[in-house]
Amino acid sequence: MKNLIYLLFVVFFSTSTLNAQDFSDIDKSPMDVTIIRNENHSPMARVIYSRPSKNDREIFGSLVPYGEIWRTGANEATEVTIYNDMTVMGQNIPSGTYTLYTIPNKTEWTIILNKKVHVWGTANNYDPDKDLMRIKAPARTAAAPIEEFSMAFQPITNGANLLMGWDNTYVEIPFKNVE
Template structure:
């Protein structure tokens, strides 16, 4: 009888340990909050139909010198952190007079002190600007740098209605740029 009780006790411990290990293995392993969280800006027309969407990661300033230091002047920038910023146009649009067909593009910029070059590039799903190739550029436009009325702690993007379309505002630290979008005629 003693042997049977010991065998039952041993089996109970064995199955109990297996169940505990299984529970630990199936527990979700969620990552920590990213220090540059992903965000999006969406532009809808007057009928509430989506026109354009930007998906980007929002690096924080954290008392760092941003433009000219953290983001060097004169170099292609992913316009955010982590994956390169992605722009989806749900309709054919004009960007500063250049016709852009609906589709998804990578939005790169080349910041300079007084002007940024804004680039829409055909290669998508890229990390940073490491795979950037000017051969894939669809359009490049230059836009003036503007002084922000308030300091902007995290890189921010928003669409603002303007005339016949909307401007994509890209701001960080003490400055921002406007990228004009209009429907094609």
């Protein structure tokens, strides 16, 4: 009898605890990762970022102002890990982990790889003295609206393009293996 009362007590409180769970604090911009592998399946590059949603908002030029540095996603600043030395538009990038910032504009974006990592957003965290590189990439019109900010690698000969898109805009950054 004592065991039965104990079992009923456990079941009652377990069920009421499960029913009382509140998931309203779940991150509104969930974290995601994209990775590209070499032909031998070893990692070439990886990006960890958070995916904000459009939610009927005007994105570029409003939520993400033109001409201002952006963490390229939400929450923690986006991080890129390069597993082997690569080049991006002719600039050498040693293997390592970098923070990826962008400065969106209507017709082109400035892409920045920065040596300061593990930072939240941009306010008081971005240090231009730690920039490894800055390149320009044309802003392109997406074939269809992109609801959540998204990043993906597209394999190319001897490397991969990193695609970043949100709303009606995307940019493409070519990462090439050093030969």
